[in-house]
Each structure stands twice: as structure tokens, then as C-alpha cells.
Amino acid sequence: MKFHFPRSPRPESIAESDWNNWTWQLRHSLKTQDDFALHFALNEDEKAAFVGGKELFNVRTTPYYASLAQQGPDGQSLRQILMPHRFEIEEGDQQMLDPLGERVNKAAPRLIHRYSDRVLFLITDICSVYCRFCTRKHFTGQEQAFIRNEEYEQALAYIRSHTGLREVILSGGDPLTVSDKQLDRVLTDLRAIEHVEIIRIGSRMPVVCPMRITGDLVQIMKKHKPVFLMSHFNHPAELTAEAVEALERLVDNGIPVMNQMVLLNGINNHPALVQALNRRLLYLRVKPYYMFQCDPSQGTDHLRTSVEDSLEIQKELWGHLSGLAMPNLSLDIPNGGGKTYLVPNFEVGQEGRTRHYVGWDGVKAEYISPAPEKIRKPDASLYEAEWAHLKSCKA
Structure with a gap:
């Protein structure tokens, strides 16, 4: 099967040479409520976010990406990625300024x-x-x-x-x-x-x-x-x-x-x-x-x-x-x-060295691990110093 990849809906008023120029796209980015209102019929939730969410996070999108968000049901999905919403400024279950702890690291x-x-x-x-x-x-x-x-x-x-x-x-x-x-x-x-x-x-x-x-x-x-x-x-x-x-x-x-x-x-x-x-x-x-x-x-x-x-x-x-x-x-x-x-867990039980599984399509089977005394480690002496150095790098 070959897939169909449509070209973006370039407005007729914009020259193709401009549309396909990345610096033009950045210079003409939509940044303000007025910019977005020229391309979208903003609802009340979006308007509220433009007003109340200014301190939280900037708003910006390229004309190219904005054009994709104006096309049918898929466009409505992309619109949620680029458009601020009232929910952004409401209290949620978990709100973290730095969720990945990057400041700590x-x-x-x-x-x-x-x-x-x-x-x-x-x-x-x-x-x-x-x-x-x-x-x-x-x-x-x-x-x-x-x-x-x-x-x-x-x-x-x-x-x-x-x-x-x-x-x-x-x-x-x-x-x-x-x-x-x-x-x-x-x-x-x-x-x-x-x-x-x-x-x-x-x-x-x-x-x-x-x-x-x-x-x-x-x-x-x-x-x-x-x-x-x-x-x-x-x-x-x-x-x-x-x-x-x-x-x-x-x-x-x-x-x-x-x-x-x-x-x-x-x-x-x-x-x-x-x-x-x-x-x-x-x-x-x-x-x-x-x-x-x-x-x-x-x-x-x-x-x-x-x-x-x-x-x-x-x-x-x-x-x-x-x-x-x-x-x-x-x-x-x-x-x-x-x-x-995070992976689906297909293991349904364990008895000693035997693990029991039910596969994604219902196939049942067991896997028996070798006894611990049978496990051998290879000679890694040529690479151990490299491995130790790698592990020690974290400050």
C-alpha cells in the first residue's frame, strides 16, 4: 500500500517562493490573539487563554502549521496542539514548572x-x-x-x-x-x-x-x-x-x-x-x-x-x-x-524458574530459565575499564 501525502493548503495570496522559505515562515508567525483571529474563529475558551495565560507560556505558530489546523477533523486535533485553551490556566491534578527536574541536573x-x-x-x-x-x-x-x-x-x-x-x-x-x-x-x-x-x-x-x-x-x-x-x-x-x-x-x-x-x-x-x-x-x-x-x-x-x-x-x-x-x-x-x-504484561504467574505467559492473541505457554549455576559470564576484561569510566561520568 502506498500512502497519500497531501501538500499544505497554501493561501493564494502568498507566493509559493515565500511559503516555501523557512525564514519567511518564522517572520510571519502568528503570535497574538489578533494574528490568530485572522485565521481562526476563536471560541470563548481560546480567547480567555490569550488574556489569562500570557504569563504562563508564549503562543506562536507558523503560517504553514496554522494552515494544517484549518482542515477538517484532523485540523481540529492539530488546533489543540497550537491553540491556547482556558484549561491551561485552571488548576489541575498535577502542575509542575520543571517536571523533568532539569534545574536539579x-x-x-x-x-x-x-x-x-x-x-x-x-x-x-x-x-x-x-x-x-x-x-x-x-x-x-x-x-x-x-x-x-x-x-x-x-x-x-x-x-x-x-x-x-x-x-x-x-x-x-x-x-x-x-x-x-x-x-x-x-x-x-x-x-x-x-x-x-x-x-x-x-x-x-x-x-x-x-x-x-x-x-x-x-x-x-x-x-x-x-x-x-x-x-x-x-x-x-x-x-x-x-x-x-x-x-x-x-x-x-x-x-x-x-x-x-x-x-x-x-x-x-x-x-x-x-x-x-x-x-x-x-x-x-x-x-x-x-x-x-x-x-x-x-x-x-x-x-x-x-x-x-x-x-x-x-x-x-x-x-x-x-x-x-x-x-x-x-x-x-x-x-x-x-x-x-511501560509495556503490556503478558506474564500471568511464576513458579521457581518457570514463568507462565498468555500472549497477545491468547496463546498460553511457559518459559523455563536455566538454573543459576549454569549461568556463565564472558571475558569482558578488554571493555571493563571503558564501562567503568562511562558509569563514573555523571557528576
Whole structure:
């Protein structure tokens, strides 16, 4: 089966050359209630959020992404991602300014060190679209386009001095909102650090402004390989012809792309939608990586699904969706507890070394583990020092 990916509905009044220019998209972003009112018939709940939620989190979207949110039932789902709502300013069950405990794990300005072998480098706090479920509202949206030089050098010094670090994840804000020259500088400086093996770029630009993925940008990323692009598609309606072209430009040039989606209440929390998104991504050579439980950041209570609902979706997909297309359902433990995977439990009992299972389609079987005295460990002496050094890196 081949999928159909429609082109975005460009307004006739806008030249194609402008519409397909990423800097034009950012310059013409919708930011105010008046901007949004030109494109949407705002309801009372949305108007209330524009007035009462100004201090909580900025509002912004590209004209491109706004156009997708105006198209039928799928558009109504995307509208909830970009449009503020009265529920954001009401008290919820759990409201956390910093749900991931990033301030606790801040190793240097703009640098989060939670896991031993990798750090999160926040090179900008600007996004082209401020998603209403954002987990980093304590940081994102402060309108600092690029990290200050003093903070930049402090972050690089920390990475250089912690030789157990193997991976740097560029985030923000959205790191692809910075210029090609700035991104090239960051990648060049990181590649000059001998122990940094992998660079990841987490970006929603392929979703909300796919015209950002230019040939020049791709060549910069390719020059500094291995660079992984972590995309953030949440709904199959976000896979337009423009998004497809952006993704194919990346993978055709050897840049691996992996997707991280968030389960969102009333938007994509249905197995039919999850499989549709991830099968299409896989067809485009994008590996579905994570399916996150929405973090309890401020103003997101109405967008969070229950863990039980998410597990039901995962269980429904189990056995019907290729493992290549199956993302890992994961929850970030609040206050910096790290990720925990959530998987359907098919084990129904255990007796000694025998475990009893009932599979997704009802097949019953048992698995008998070898006796403890039969377990042998291989000779790992050539790699033990490397492993010990990696584990010791976390400050």
C-alpha cells in the first residue's frame, strides 16, 4: 500500500517562493490573539487563554502549521496542539514548572546532565511553534535566539572535561531555529571533542516548518556525521508532502531520523491513529522511537492521557504492528527520575524458574530459565575499564 501525502493548503495570496522559505515562515508567525483571529474563529475558551495565560507560556505558530489546523477533523486535533485553551490556566491534578527536574541536573548554564553518557545542550529557547503540551515551559519562550557566548563556552568546557560523555543532544527551544552558520559552529566545536561520538538534534521543524530542511542544512549535518535527527510528529495529518520531502532529504543523505511522539488526550490517543502515524513514518524510513506519556507541566492537565489508557493502546498494537513501527511507550519520572518503559504484561504467574505467559492473541505457554549455576559470564576484561569510566561520568 502506498500512502497519500497531501501538500499544505497554501493561501493564494502568498507566493509559493515565500511559503516555501523557512525564514519567511518564522517572520510571519502568528503570535497574538489578533494574528490568530485572522485565521481562526476563536471560541470563548481560546480567547480567555490569550488574556489569562500570557504569563504562563508564549503562543506562536507558523503560517504553514496554522494552515494544517484549518482542515477538517484532523485540523481540529492539530488546533489543540497550537491553540491556547482556558484549561491551561485552571488548576489541575498535577502542575509542575520543571517536571523533568532539569534545574536539579543542570551541570552548567544551558547544559543538563542526567544520564552518565550524555548531556542535553540547550542552544536556544525559541521554537517556531509553542506546543501547548511543552515540558520545558520554565525555559522555552524567553526569546533568546542563540545561547550567549559565555554560557556557550562554559557548556563546551564541561563537555571537554567529562571524558565519559559519549553523546550530546541539541535541544532548546528548537535548535533548528538557529541559522546554518550558528548550527555549523556548534557541530564543529562538538566534533572537535574527541570523546563525543554521537550528536543528536531534537527538532519539531520537520513537522511545523519542513521548509527549514534545506539542502545546505543537510550538508552541514552530513559533514559532522554521525548526526541523528529526532523528529516530533504526533499525528498522521502532520505528514504532508512538504514534510515527506524534508524527511527524504535527510535520510537520502545518510542522516538517521527517529521519531518521538507524545500521547495527547483527544488528539492522538487511539490505536488507529498511532498505527497510521508510525506505519507512514516507517515507510519514509523514519524509525518510531518513543511514544511518551505527556509530562505534567503547567497547563497540560487536559492534554494528558492516563497510564491505563496508554497501556491499552500499546497492548492493542502489540502483535498487529511490526516491531519496526512500534515505538517504546515511556514515562519520564517527575523530578528527574529518568525514563521508565511501560509495556503490556503478558506474564500471568511464576513458579521457581518457570514463568507462565498468555500472549497477545491468547496463546498460553511457559518459559523455563536455566538454573543459576549454569549461568556463565564472558571475558569482558578488554571493555571493563571503558564501562567503568562511562558509569563514573555523571557528576
